[in-house]
Amino acid sequence: MTDTRVLITGWALILFGLFTVTGAVPAIDAGADLFLDLVFLPLDGAPSVTTKAERLLFGILGGVTAGWGVVLWQLARGACMRQAALWGGISWFVIDSTASILAGGAMNALYNCAFLVLFLWAGWSRKTA
Helix, strand or coil: CCCHHHHHHHHHHHHHHHHHHHHHCHHHCHHHHHHHHHHCCCCCCCCCCCCHHHHHHHHHHHHHHHHHHHHHHHHHCCCCHHHHHHHHHHHHHHHHHHHHHHHCCHHHHHHHHHHHHHHHHHHCCCCCC
């Protein structure tokens, strides 16, 4: 049985993560700038994403948030914990690593491989068909 509240929360996290990850790419970072403007009131356009480090962190934050949302989405749909961890980890890896490369921090994508191995290990099923 699907838990609607958890499903909605999962989708909200996925969408917010994808919105946040736009801060990693200069051509589409207006949403991240707006987010910063809302956090650091007043709405004056003063805060903005400008450095490689800020872009990298927006990419990482977006990937982690979307991956967490995928975990909740999977659990709400009845997936086992291993499957939820696997798909959440893969989603995080793809989004975080892609954003890291686009932000100019390609080495983070390489470092992410170590964490991906952990997600693959956690999600590996010993059951045979």
